[in-house]
Amino acid sequence: MRRFTTRILHFFSPNKQLVLQLEHLLGYTPGHLPYYQLALMHRSKIEELAYNNERLEFLGDAILGSIVAEYLFKKYPYQSEGYMTELRSKIVRRETLNNVAMRMGLQKLVQYNQNDRGLSRSHIFGNALEALIGAVYLDKGFAKTRSFILKQIIKPYIDIDTLESTDTNYKNRLLSWAQKNSKTVSFDTLDEKIEGSRKIFTIAIVIDGQQLTTGAGYNKKEAGQVAAQKAIEQLHIS
């Protein structure tokens, strides 16, 4: 009944088009529209923090992190905290979310200054998706946000198996780049220290005798991956 009333109100609103687009995106009829309008406002359009989506992005990022954590906790009952942390960071990282947001069509809804060339690297659509999650939370509460994230984001757009296997790909990608370009790459263990009751390893990536990046982790494999990922970014290997 309440939902029906909300729909009728929106039908007469000047934002009818926005409401229809949001319904499609969210899988339900939005209640308090200003939350969603705020979520879609990038600071390149309005600098004032009360009127752009950066505060909502902070909130949505946190809510998303906790819902993904619970999802992984239940999906992988026999995996370690380190494994879940790593997988979660792949799901919620800027590149992944920006890609998801664009596939969801958020670039058609976000208000931003299209003449600002610096924006291309700043993942504004992924950030707006986080802000949208914040808006859903304020409008509808935790349970609805949880089902929005699971049904409208994770299920259709996140391929967990592929994300899991990109794990080993950083090192492989770096090695195949080196072979193509006749470079020598070595992974050197710089440091092994004890933090609390755990060992932390630091691995350096050395290319043609020059140290390029370092990475730390609870084991050498993980540390090597972190270092390799940084190297791939620094060398702009696609």
Added chain:
Amino acid sequence: MRRFTTRILHFFSPNKQLVLQLEHLLGYTPGHLPYYQLALMHRSKIEELAYNNERLEFLGDAILGSIVAEYLFKKYPYQSEGYMTELRSKIVRRETLNNVAMRMGLQKLVQYNQNDRGLSRSHIFGNALEALIGAVYLDKGFAKTRSFILKQIIKPYIDIDTLESTDTNYKNRLLSWAQKNSKTVSFDTLDEKIEGSRKIFTIAIVIDGQQLTTGAGYNKKEAGQVAAQKAIEQLHIS
């Protein structure tokens, strides 16, 4: 009625003492006791990940992060995302949580190997508090976890005003240490770059002409604080 039944069951349980201690800590009668027992089991006692609290710590850490985010979002309607991020990290950092956990008396409940000397630096009580939040969430859901965190943790144990002002203390503490020990300290701006649509500053701390640490931030003050905090840790200034 359900709560009454749970209490009666616990009354006849061999864990009556634990239930009473948890009631005091949580402010309600626990439902499914094994969640809480798991939350209180440190890996120094049981290495096997299905029987210690590390997975629950991962879950609880995420839930805590989102509830603190919402709390700050509502408490500071006119503060930036950067401000809230910084304040949240002070609330949820290991040192703060470990201190809170000890004041809550968690050291009397956590099962750990007391002969393991490496544990003193590893914040096991703060980590157990995060695991306990995970247990509350699995047992009682989001709303109850939210009120547990607000009423039993933040309100009695977190002094937001003091945490806010520790902000400027890193720099002050470093400067007063330098004066006492006749050292010269300078804060040098190493770098200003644009990331997306924002400036990022990097500040170095130079002591007696030698660069000790660097820190990055969205403004010079923030970058200086990050660098000063690192310097304080490296120099073991208490």
